[in-house]
Amino acid sequence: MNLENTVKFHSPKSPQFTDSPRATASEGLTGTDVMGSFGMVQSRSALGFTAFSGKMDLSENDKRKAIQLLTQHGLKHCDKVAALRKLETKVKGKVVQTLATFAFASWSRSAATPGARCKDCHGTGRACDREKTEESGVFTEKECNRCSGVGYSKLPGKSVYRGVAYALSADQWKRGVSQFYDSLISELDKSENHANSMLRIVTTSFE
Ligand SMILES: [Zn+2]
Structure with missing residues (x-):
């Protein structure tokens, strides 16, 4: 089972997973098995799982959560970029959050x-x-x-820069910050792949 297969287990009206007999019959999995597997993947690969659900428009909550997790990841790594390291803590937090929001939007396209x-x-x-x-x-x-x-x-770099231009010069954007922004998008790819492997591992026992 991969993340694409999980889409049919979502109820269109609520972010909750459904225990629909139609979906389970085709997979040989019970709704409870599936929900248990989702829970495991969610805890071990939180960014990948929520980013995927957010991208597929399955839940607004997952979108917010994915951006929040990506912001946390970004804050851990942003000091490698001189222009970001020099920012005041409060401004840095805002800038990284803006970059994470754009990165998620671009990745979800x-x-x-x-x-x-x-x-x-x-x-x-x-x-x-x-x-x-x-x-x-x-x-x-x-x-x-x-x-x-x-x-x-993808979202054009120019529009992304406009969102953080109040804190960074165009030169700083070109020399390090735009690469950092790209690394946030790669992190989403990496996390989605990780969540997919986790899901494959935890559902293999049911197949
Ligand atoms: Zn084309």
């Missing part, structure tokens, strides 16, 4: 996010390979250049 769909490939991630098509006379596709094949655009 998909081709379905309003305004995020790639203009070149319209969300498909594939584009016509003109050179090969002309050469061979057969319509050939390649990965879309603009979005690197994901079908949507």
Whole structure:
């Protein structure tokens, strides 16, 4: 079982997991097994699990919690960047929280996010390979250049910088802070993968 499979165990009306017999029949898992597994993954891989639930719009609470956990992670590591280290404690907290909020929003984007769909490939991630098509006379596709094949655009760095420009210069943003911002997005990827492996481990015993 992976995180994608957990979506059907959520009730659309509440952030609680449902014990729906339809969902359990297809997986051979009882609702109680599943809820127990979720609890275990949530405690061992809190950021990955809440970030995934938040991204899938399963719970507003998970969105807030994921941003909060990512902020905590960021505060632990931000002093490696000189420009952030020099900030006053209160300002630093606000800046890191803003960066975590943007990082989560950018990470949660998909081709379905309003305004995020790639203009070149319209969300498909594939584009016509003109050179090969002309050469061979057969319509050939390649990965879309603009979005690197994901079908949507990440939040532009410019908008992220605007959110913290009151505390950081454009130069500071370029030299360290934007890299730190990117590391927050990588942390979300890493945490989601970790939560997925945890879920696989704890549900294997039921399959
Ligand atoms: Zn594209």
